[in-house]
Each structure stands twice: as structure tokens, then as C-alpha cells.
Amino acid sequence: MRRLIPTGEAARPVAFAELPPPVPEPDEALVKVEAFAPNRGETFLLEHPRPGLLPGKDVAGLVVQAAADGSGPAIGTRVAGHPAQGGWAEYAAVPTHSLAPLPDSVDSVRAAALPLAGITxxxxxxxxxxxxxxxxxxxxxxxxxxxxxxxxxxxxxxxxxxxxxxxxxxxxxxxxxxxxxxxxxxxxxxxxxxxxxxxxxxxxxxxxxxxxxxxxxxxxxxxxxxxxxxxxxxxxxxxxxxxxxFHYAGAPYGPDLATLVRLVAQDRLHPEIGRIADWTDTAGTLVDLRERRIRGKAVLLTGGTR
CATH class of the missing domain: 3.40.50.720 (NAD(P)-binding Rossmann-like Domain)
Structure with a gap:
């Protein structure tokens, strides 16, 4: 599985690596990531990354393995998610209390732009x-x-x-x-x-x-x-x-994420997306985000988005 990992380099904060897919905990679903959205705060963490850091907190994609404890969405459900880390990858393990199902009217690009900024x-x-x-x-x-x-x-x-x-x-x-x-x-x-x-x-x-x-x-x-x-x-x-x-943190995130999805579906909330790019452009996008050259959110596509 391809995943973006920190390099510690200012000009190229992340690079691709081949790593095994994550193994979900009993209360986590495995999501095939279609799109993810970095946050400016994450760019600061990448300047001096701690050992084991796997960045990525805002994702949208498809559930390919439901949670073993029976909670959360079923296989085949399109979702927006807010994992603790690890979202800049082909697959991410996401706690079911941090997932919200997506209706057909909400595409993965807008959904990926919702979690951290919208919940905040x-x-x-x-x-x-x-x-x-x-x-x-x-x-x-x-x-x-x-x-x-x-x-x-x-x-x-x-x-x-x-x-x-x-x-x-x-x-x-x-x-x-x-x-x-x-x-x-x-x-x-x-x-x-x-x-x-x-x-x-x-x-x-x-x-x-x-x-x-x-x-x-x-x-x-x-x-x-x-x-x-x-x-x-x-x-x-x-x-x-x-x-x-004020700090936004405190699970569960799913109910707030579901509210945001509903507002987007009802045309009452409109994510401001300043850049949409393939995830091969993640490093450059992170630099531009850090330097405030992107207005609103940036969304990276892993392929197969709707």
C-alpha cells in the first residue's frame, strides 16, 4: 500500500512509501481513501516530525471492511472520516464514532474538506x-x-x-x-x-x-x-x-460530521476549496498551504473519486 510519510525537509515535507495496510481495531472501519485534505496545522508538525508520525486527519472514501464490533457503516458505504492520523494513504483505519455516511449528492472532494475545519x-x-x-x-x-x-x-x-x-x-x-x-x-x-x-x-x-x-x-x-x-x-x-x-478536540466526531454533510447536501454550506490536485502533488501543496498561498481548503485525490 502507498502512504505519504514525513521527510523532515521543508521543501518536500512528505514522500511516498510502500507499507502494509493498517489493521483496524475492533471499533474501526477500513476506508479506501478517495480524497484527503491537509490542514495548515499539520504542515507545522511536519517541520520536525515525531517518530512514527503518519499524517492525515481528513478523509473521504469507501468502507471496504466494517468494524468487527458491529458499529458504524457497512461495507460499500461512502463516508467522510476524521481519523487520529494516517489518512494520507490508500487505506485508513477510522474509528466508527468519527465517520459519517455520504449521500449521493455529496462528492468526495467536498466531503474530504469538511472534518477538522468544519467540526472546529x-x-x-x-x-x-x-x-x-x-x-x-x-x-x-x-x-x-x-x-x-x-x-x-x-x-x-x-x-x-x-x-x-x-x-x-x-x-x-x-x-x-x-x-x-x-x-x-x-x-x-x-x-x-x-x-x-x-x-x-x-x-x-x-x-x-x-x-x-x-x-x-x-x-x-x-x-x-x-x-x-x-x-x-x-x-x-x-x-x-x-x-x-478553545480547542476543537473531543470525540465522538461523527455526529458533528453528519451535521456538516447534511448542510452541504441541503446546499446550506459550501466548502471553499482553493486547490484540487492529484496526491502526487501533495508535497508542493503542503508548502503552499504552509505559506498561505491557498485560500480555503486544499484537497488531494488518490484516484477514483466521485
Whole structure:
């Protein structure tokens, strides 16, 4: 079986290797991978890969071996899945609680683009609470998570301002109903909810945009620069702001993945896919994703996709 494994090289982060197919645990199904979608965070892990790392958390494909414990979809079911690792391969073992069946109307390309970014967006918005009529600020908005958050939040009635590095990266977000600015300082607050994903100097600026009693949810550090908060500066700023750390992780993922699939099937959620390529182009795609040259998601095809 062909699988992509880390090389530790910045210019070529992965290479093909021939390895045995995975042996599923009793609660795992074996999926023939048709498409997978790397995430920018995975590109950072590949810079100094830990021993045994098998990358790949977002896949779509066909169940070729059902779980031995009787859970999950049957052989022949098309699925989207969120394995813990190992998805950049011809076959992946996926826990059945991290699978969602696909209807005929949802192709493998869009399905592969859903898991990590879509589940993060869903859970992030649940953390934010009711958004009907709320003013929301979203930083680092042009990636996969940002597009899902924007479409879902606007549909829920939020007045959303999205921060992107360039006008080009904000075009689709504006089409979805967001006001687009290019640095947090330009956002016209105050905001009921601030969703902050860049860290570094942007975090204190975003924090200052919250209304008194507002909520700031810090869910990423895409700038890769640590943030510094000055207590006395905060004390002289907006009062009673809640700053909350967020991480999407926590199984089961299947129910949230099923919700995302349903929204796509109903034409209520539209994955932003900036690149579709054969998986022989994975190394170059990972570099472009790391360097922010892809808007939204990138999807790699192993062959036989629908």
C-alpha cells in the first residue's frame, strides 16, 4: 500500500512509501481513501516530525471492511472520516464514532474538506452561544475554518467582520455576507464576540475590540508568534471581558460530521476549496498551504473519486 510519510525537509515535507495496510481495531472501519485534505496545522508538525508520525486527519472514501464490533457503516458505504492520523494513504483505519455516511449528492472532494475545519467551526460557534443579532469579529478568516465560521455565523443572524491579510483572500467572505478588513485595528467595534486565531500582537488588539462583558475565544496562533497581554493595559480597557481558550478536540466526531454533510447536501454550506490536485502533488501543496498561498481548503485525490 502507498502512504505519504514525513521527510523532515521543508521543501518536500512528505514522500511516498510502500507499507502494509493498517489493521483496524475492533471499533474501526477500513476506508479506501478517495480524497484527503491537509490542514495548515499539520504542515507545522511536519517541520520536525515525531517518530512514527503518519499524517492525515481528513478523509473521504469507501468502507471496504466494517468494524468487527458491529458499529458504524457497512461495507460499500461512502463516508467522510476524521481519523487520529494516517489518512494520507490508500487505506485508513477510522474509528466508527468519527465517520459519517455520504449521500449521493455529496462528492468526495467536498466531503474530504469538511472534518477538522468544519467540526472546529461548529464547536467554536457553539462556544460563542446564540449569534442572532450579535456583532462578531473573526481574525485569520481566510482559511478553511474561517470560511465555515463565516457562512454558519451569518446564516445564524450574526453581523460578522472578518480579518484577512489581503482583499483577494477576503473576496469569498464578503460574498458570504461578512464585512472584510485587513487588520484587527481596522475593525469597527465593539463586538459581542471575538473569535481570535492569529495570536501574537493581534490578540491584545482583538481583545480591545470586545464590548464590556463580551466574550473573546482564542482558538489558534496562526502567526506562530506568542501573545503578550499587559494586565494593567487590560485593566484600563474594556471591563469584564471573558477570555476563553478553545480547542476543537473531543470525540465522538461523527455526529458533528453528519451535521456538516447534511448542510452541504441541503446546499446550506459550501466548502471553499482553493486547490484540487492529484496526491502526487501533495508535497508542493503542503508548502503552499504552509505559506498561505491557498485560500480555503486544499484537497488531494488518490484516484477514483466521485
Amino acid at each position: 467551526a461548529l464547536r467554536l460557534l457553539r462556544t460563542a452561544g446564540s449569534l442572532a443579532g450579535a456583532r462578531v469579529l473573526l481574525t485569520g478568516a481566510s482559511g478553511g475554518v474561517g470560511h465555515y465560521v463565516t457562512e454558519l455565523a451569518v446564516a445564524a443572524g450574526a453581523e460578522l467582520t472578518a480579518v484577512t491579510a489581503t482583499p483577494e483572500r477576503g473576496e469569498r467572505l464578503a460574498e458570504l455576507g461578512a464585512e472584510v478588513v485587513h487588520e484587527p485595528a481596522a475593525a469597527q467595534g465593539p463586538f459581542d464576540v471575538v473569535l481570535e486565531s492569529t495570536g501574537g500582537p493581534d490578540l491584545p488588539v482583538a481583545l480591545s475590540k470586545a464590548r464590556p462583558g463580551g466574550l473573546v475565544v482564542w482558538f489558534g496562533q496562526a502567526s506562530r508568534t506568542p501573545a503578550t497581554l499587559d494586565f494593567f493595559e487590560l485593566l484600563g480597557g474594556t471591563e469584564r471581558v471573558t477570555l476563553q481558550h
